[in-house]
Structure formats: C-alpha cells, structure tokens
Amino acid sequence: MIQTSNSEKLFQKAKEFFPGGVNSPVRAFKSVGGTPIFIKKGSGSHIWDEDNNEFIDYCGSWGPLILGHANQTVLSKVNETMQNGTSFGAPTKLENELANLILSNNPYINKIRFVSSGTEAVMSAIRVARGFTNRSKILKFEGCYHGHADSLLVKAGSGLVTFGNSSSAGVPDSFVNETITVQLNNKEAVLKAFETYKNEIACVIIEPVPANNGLLLQGKEFLTFLRDICTSNKTLLIFDEVISGFRIGFTGAAGFYNIQPDIITYGKIIGGGFPVGAYGANVEIMNCVSPEGNVYQAGTLSGNPVAMTAGIAQLTQCLHPNFYKELEDKTNYLIEGILKNNSFPLLKIFKLGSIFWLAFSNKDKINNADDIDANSMQYFKTLHYELLNNGVYLGPSGYEVGFVSAAHTIQDLDKTILAFKNAINKLKLN
Numbered sequence: 261m262i263q264t265s266n267s268e269k270l271f272q273k274a275k276e277f278f279p280g281g282v283n284s285p286v287r288a289f290k291s292v293g294g295t296p297i298f299i300k301k302g303s304g305s306h307i308w309d310e311d312n313n314e315f316i317d318y319c320g321s322w323g324p325l326i327l328g329h330a331n332q333t334v335l336s337k338v339n340e341t342m343q344n345g346t347s348f349g350a351p352t353k354l355e356n357e358l359a360n361l362i363l364s365n366n367p368y369i370n371k372i373r374f375v376s377s378g379t380e381a382v383m384s385a386i387r388v389a390r391g392f393t394n395r396s397k398i399l400k401f402e403g404c405y406h407g408h409a410d411s412l413l414v415k416a417g418s419g420l421v422t423f424g425n426s427s428s429a430g431v432p433d434s435f436v437n438e439t440i441t442v443q444l445n446n447k448e449a450v451l452k453a454f455e456t457y458k459n460e461i462a463c464v465i466i467e468p469v470p471a472n473n474g475l476l477l478q479g480k481e482f483l484t485f486l487r488d489i490c491t492s493n494k495t496l497l498i499f500d501e502v503i504s505g506f507r508i509g510f511t512g513a514a515g516f517y518n519i520q521p522d523i524i525t526y527g528k529i530i531g532g533g534f535p536v537g538a539y540g541a542n543v544e545i546m547n548c549v550s551p552e553g554n555v556y557q558a559g560t561l562s563g564n565p566v567a568m569t570a571g572i573a574q575l576t577q578c579l580h581p582n583f584y585k586e587l588e589d590k591t592n593y594l595i596e597g598i599l600k601n602n603s604f605p606l607l608k609i610f611k612l613g614s615i616f617w618l619a620f621s622n623k624d625k626i627n628n629a630d631d632i633d634a635n636s637m638q639y640f641k642t643l644h645y646e647l648l649n650n651g652v653y654l655g656p657s658g659y660e661v662g663f664v665s666a667a668h669t670i671q672d673l674d675k676t677i678l679a680f681k682n683a684i685n686k687l688k689l690n
C-alpha cells in the first residue's frame with residue numbers, strides 16, 4: 261500500500277479552505293473513495309505526490325498536457341516571455357502568432373477569439389449563436405459536458421453524474437427552459453425537437469467525440485444528420501471540441517469526420533497547460549462579436565501573452581509530421597497489451613486516437629449515457645485504487661477518460677500493462 265499521510269493532512273487542511281477541499285469537484289476522489297493525491301511535481305509522463313509516490317499519469321491535467329508535464333520547450337519559451345511582463349490588457353503579437361498557427365492549419369474556422377477557459381468559450385459561442393440567429397433555444401445532448409455555464413448544466417457529464425445530480429442547484433428554471441436535452445445517437449428525438457420548436461432553436465451543441473461521461477462515440481452518420489438538420493432549419497451547429505480539438509488530430513473531430521460545423525470551441529490543449537479557451541467560425545459569424553458586431557464578449561486576461569506562448573510552443577510540436585500517428589500507435593499498444601492479459605470479461609476499453617475509456621459492461625458499443633450502468637462504477641473504484649498502488653494514476657472517476665501523451669515511453673506502457681494485470685487480478689477477488 262502506498263503512503264498517503266501527507267496527502268491526507270493536506271486534504272484535511274484544504275477542507276477548511278475550500279468546499280469539499282477542492283477547487284473543482286471531480287478532484288475530490290468522491291466517486292472512488294479515499295483521499296485525493298496531492299501532486300508535488302510532474303515531468304514527462306510521470307507525476308510525484310507529496311508522499312513521494314511516483315505515478316505514470318494518464319490524466320494529463322484532464323487533457324491539456326498532450327506533450328506530458330514540464331515540456332522543456334514550452335517551459336523555456338514561457339520563461340522567456342515572462343521576463344517581459346505577464347499581462348498588458350493590450351494586444352501583443354503573440355495573439356497573432358497563435359491565431360495564425362491555428363487558422364492556417366485548420367480549414368474549419370476562419371476567425372477566432374481567445375478566452376480563458378473551455379466554459380467561457382462555450383458560453384460565448386452560444387451567445388454568438390443566439391445573437392446571429394435571433395433565437396433563444398439551444399439543443400444539447402444528455403451526457404455531453406460543455407462547462408459549467410447555467411444553461412448547459414442540464415444532464416451534463418461526469419462531475420454531475422458521479423454525484424447523482426442531473427442538474428445543478430442555482431440554475432433558474434427559466435434558463436433550463438431554454439435548453440432542450442435529447443439522447444445522443446437518437447435521430448427521432450432530434451427530429452421531434454425540431455418539429456416542436458420550429459424556428460426557435462438557435463444552435464445544436466454537441467461534443468462530436470463525447471468524452472466527459474464515458475467515451476460515447478457517435479457514428480459519422482449521426483453527426484452528418486445533425487449537420488443537415490441544422491442547415492435546413494437555419495440553426496447553427498456547434499462542435500464543442502474542448503477535449504477533442506488538437507487531440508484526435510490537429511483539426512480535431514471536424515477534421516476527423518470531415519464535417520463543417522458553424523462554430524467550434526476549443527480549450528485544454530490549446531493553452532499548453534495554461535488557462536486558454538477559444539471559439540472560431542467563419543468570418544460572417546465571427547463578425548457578430550464585439551467590437552465588430554453587437555454580441556458582447558470580453559476578458560481582462562484574454563489572449564494573455566504567457567498563455568499564448570505556451571499554446572504556440574505546444575501546438576507547434578503537435579504539427580510535427582507523424583505526431584498524431586505516433587500517439588495513436590502508443591495508445592493502441594497500451595490497450596492491446598491490457599486486453600491481452602485481461603481476465604475480467606466485463607472490462608472493455610473504448611478509444612479514439614489517444615483518448616481511452618475503461619468501461620465495465622456486457623455491451624460492445626456504448627453510445628449514449630443511458631447505456632452506462634451506474635453499478636459498474638464499483639469495479640472502477642477497485643481498479644483505480646489498485647492501479648494507484650501499482651504506480652498508475654487515472655482520473656478519479658469511472659466516467660472520465662484517460663489520455664496518452666507524447667511523453668509516454670514504451671517502458672511506461674509496459675509498466676502500465678503489468679500494473680493492469682495485477683489490478684485486474686484484485687478485481688476478480690472482490
């Protein structure tokens with residue numbers, strides 16, 4: 261058993277300071293039990309906690325760290341930028357540089373606006389969609405998480421499901437009434453919503469690779485159907501690519517499925533480990549945004565030079581030829597290795613690119629939230645605990661996905677495969 265006494269002490273103190281001892285709910289280990297591990301440092305694919313335990317990390321700060329921790333190029337560029345000051349509230353050329361890097365390598369958007377989080381990106385994109393269409397209703401899918409903005413905390417992802425709430429207190433009914441929620445992968449439900457609310461739906465928002473409530477992969481056909489129904493109803497299609505953007509390829513899910521959404525939101529990887537989000541669209545839609553247009557959206561630290569620098573340094577490395585292919589090869593190696601030794605038939609691994617999800621199910625396909633059996637989370641709880649004891653760190657919820665980074669080595673993957681073998685043996689005893 262690993263030592264956790266320092267983390268335990270820190271968590272006791274943290275509970276005096278913060279609700280539940282954390283600054284974001286899933287960190288609290290509530291769904292896997294025990295005490296959150298307090299991290300002291302990270303390097304490449306490894307993290308060390310305050311009790312000096314070392315782990316191979318597959319959380320990657322929940323997705324942003326596609327190059328692993330403390331990437332030397334990112335750090336030295338950030339350090340250089342910081343020497344000249346950290347924020348001006350005035351334009352810098354670094355914003356142009358990051359925008360150019362993205363726009364010249366991504367044909368799905370022509371103009372972009374930087375914000376400071378994924379939540380902010382989505383919140384702004386929805387406001388733009390409403391402003392552009394002059395309509396108020398939005399349609400989202402059960403099990404898709406789009407950040408914690410009021411009108412989107414309706415049947416959202418893991419943090420909420422894990423705690424058994426389908427929605428949040430403090431969100432007025434009048435907001436929720438503007439949000440239509442339907443099942444993923446369910447065309448009839450979408451058709452019905454468009455029939456019922458004809459000419460009222462400003463946008464359909466979806467995680468094209470739903471990865472916040474398990475990995476609920478959608479067929480290209482369903483996404484194409486959404487594209488078509490939006491076009492014929494003059495409704496905007498928003499791809500929330502805060503996780504999938506720059507993760508399953510530089511052009512994200514739009515590129516992977518070759519579907520042109522009307523607005524795309526980004527976060528996580530785009531900031532190289534710093535707080536950055538963005539939304540982009542064609543010129544006509546983006547020109548609705550203030551000060552060009554009448555949709556207001558602003559931010560004191562938007563386009564922050566330090567964060568822009570980290571984003572440039574990280575995305576530049578993502579653009580290297582074969583970057584995504586190598587990442588996917590590693591992920592396949594890991595998954596095949598785990599499954600080869602798998603003696604627990606309920607354990608399934610779903611994946612896309614370098615995103616993977618461990619599910620405990622009889623089903624061979626899980627593509628909507630209702631297909632996940634809440635009782636199966638007991639298995640994840642055991643697995644998570646045993647993996648920690650075998651030096652592997654996964655995000656502390658069975659509804660969360662894991663990420664392989666460019667820093668993971670074959671030795672890391674082999675160690676992880678062995679750790680899984682040991683952990684799965686414990687699962688069988690339970």
Ligand SMILES: *Cc1c(COP(=O)(O)O)cnc(C)c1O
Nearest residue numbers: 377378379405406407502503527
């Ligand atoms: C993480 C995430 C968000 C929220 O981003 P924050 O930076 O946590 O505000 C929104 N949408 C998706 C798809 C996400 O994965």
